[in-house]
Amino acid sequence: MIEPLLRKLNAHDIVQPAEAEALAAVLRERRTHPARRVVVQRGKEIPFSTLLLDGLMCRYKDMSNGERQISALHVPGDFVDLHSFSLKQLDHSVATMTKCEVAIVQHEALKRITEELPHLTRMLWFLTNLDAALHREWTVSLGRRDAAARLAHLFCELHARLQVVGLADADGYELRLTQVDLAECLGLTPVHINRTLRQLRENGLVEYRNRRVHILDRKGLETVAEFQPDYLYLNRRER
């Protein structure tokens, strides 16, 4: 079931039945990846794109000193590498954080969509533009927010994104990331993530334990984060 993708698309635009069918038809092949596995290697050509259905994945680049920077986190409903359709190879790798269920679509099939279904094409294009908007917000976080604001912002962002696909409730959501993972997303060290998590907890904003984010004070958290959700484009209109 490509349900999470349809939920996501329907949060941003109106998906016609024929379009939903076309997507289901080209996304028939399913795969399961174990946790902590590289799924797409930087630079390698792949003839298909991957839609995440269940689990958590990320895009990342390795640095020469062994560090890595995660440039995106993916939740169900996200295409992790739809852009490989036009880029042909990727400038980053893609890996699973948890065990994942995915569906794949051949680039050949996407090409046919661009030739026959202009509105569906625009929706797919939109999804990659949404990715870019998230990249920009991460750039802002890394450039101008301190550690507490970065963490707070990431928690707010994931809350909003998981709500779209029905994987969060008002006071929190499951998040199977380690403190090392968070550090690699936020350009910090694991040690500092740990101290900053404690600070957020002591300030009564969020608690992160048992692989679950507990939002204690959403308003306060959003204030610390300077969270402005416009970059998530959560309005339903023709794209």
Add this chain to the structure above:
Amino acid sequence: MIEPLLRKLNAHDIVQPAEAEALAAVLRERRTHPARRVVVQRGKEIPFSTLLLDGLMCRYKDMSNGERQISALHVPGDFVDLHSFSLKQLDHSVATMTKCEVAIVQHEALKRITEELPHLTRMLWFLTNLDAALHREWTVSLGRRDAAARLAHLFCELHARLQVVGLADADGYELRLTQVDLAECLGLTPVHINRTLRQLRENGLVEYRNRRVHILDRKGLETVAEFQPDYLYLNRRER
């Protein structure tokens, strides 16, 4: 003349004469913007996209404390807001750094392209995916590179991008940015940019004076930057 766009597209794919004509036809309207002007306001709806023909522009977000983070720099041949075609409004503002010449294309015309010219559509989609690849690389810079590496990386990136449109030679290029601008791109303070520029100069890597980047030791600069140009996708193939 949309020459710089055609040069850029031809660096990544092969533009058919009919496609070049179609682009020229929809990009007929020209405008001139003075330096340091906001061209697109965050959140405001605009029915057209802007192609930069001459000058330097940027995408940025303002922070509540008056700081700002630039998320992209644009050189001639770049669409500064092609993504507004599917996003409808932007999560960031766009401003000129220098006096700029631009061409504009109505979203209505872009929509027609998506309905009639699939390959041209894919090339435009590619351009937005290229933007996202640059965003990812900036995320890596801000997350994992120190000040010297960030500056070195930006100088390498701009060198490569300006060469595509014929605005750089082997040993450097014009760059009309202040140290404050560089600081806003790189998530640093102007003071630290100043000190880091001196350091790069003293190490014989680059010199930045008279609004010109003089590359003294390209190899050395790329090493400091850990510059891997794969994210610029400078190969010519069907997209």
Add this chain to the structure above:
DNA sequence: CGCAATCTTGAATCATTTCAACATAAGTGG
């Protein structure tokens, strides 16, 4: 020419990193 913007430098401060040690949790094989 004169004023404003930009650049430059030093000294003190601050946020984050590093290193190191230990604690707790999770996963695996017997």
Add this chain to the structure above:
DNA sequence: CCACTTATGTTGAAATGATTCAAGATTGCG
């Protein structure tokens, strides 16, 4: 199901890269 082992989390103290503040020098513009 326990025992072992490894991964993950926690805390302190010292070091470091970048910031802040402040003052003066230089450049560029009207």
